[in-house]
Amino acid sequence: MQKILVIHGPNLNLLGQREPQIYGKMSLENINAKIRKWAKQKKINVEIKQSNHEGEIVDIIGAANHKFDVLLINPAAYTHTSIAIRDAISAVGIPTIEVHLSNIYDREDFRHESLIAAVSYGQVCGFGAYSYILGLEAAISILEK
Numbered sequence: 001m002q003k004i005l006v007i008h009g010p011n012l013n014l015l016g017q018r019e020p021q022i023y024g025k026m027s028l029e030n031i032n033a034k035i036r037k038w039a040k041q042k043k044i045n046v047e048i049k050q051s052n053h054e055g056e057i058v059d060i061i062g063a064a065n066h067k068f069d070v071l072l073i074n075p076a077a078y079t080h081t082s083i084a085i086r087d088a089i090s091a092v093g094i095p096t097i098e099v100h101l102s103n104i105y106d107r108e109d110f111r112h113e114s115l116i117a118a119v120s121y122g123q124v125c126g127f128g129a130y131s132y133i134l135g136l137e138a139a140i141s142i143l144e145k
């Protein structure tokens with residue numbers, strides 16, 4: 001069975017309470033339930049991790065090498081700052097899809113740059129929790145190759 005690793009970055013554990021006007025009212029548990037339901041329907045194995053720590057995310061990506069076919073990541077604030085996460089993705093070479101709940105290009109200037117985009121297969125942003133499902137659907141096109 002093909003395997004997708006989903007990583008949620010910092011502060012996404014607070015979804016539902018955190019700026020709901022930007023990120024929506026859905027909790028991370030609810031989003032994860034949607035991801036698991038999707039995976040079950042598609043008969044794809046999915047593993048989900050969340051971390052608030054850059055080094056831990058780097059470790060998770062490093063450990064994923066040869067174990068996962070696709071990586072779906074919302075690096076949250078590290079999107080805009082983390083060369084370490086970018087390098088980890090580049091090092092393992094697992095096709096990666098970057099997702100964001102909000103449209104990062106319609107927000108503060110510092111969110112307009114993603115250090116992750118250039119090492120990603122593609123990016124989905126702006127659709128709230130549905131960004132994850134769109135990202136997973138896009139992953140199928142990679143898995144079928």
Ligand code: DQA
Pocket residue numbers: 010011012074075076077078079099100101102103104111
């Ligand atoms: C985010 C966008 C980032 O700019 C922000 O730091 C986040 C969440 C999103 O999903 O919209 O924490 O990645």
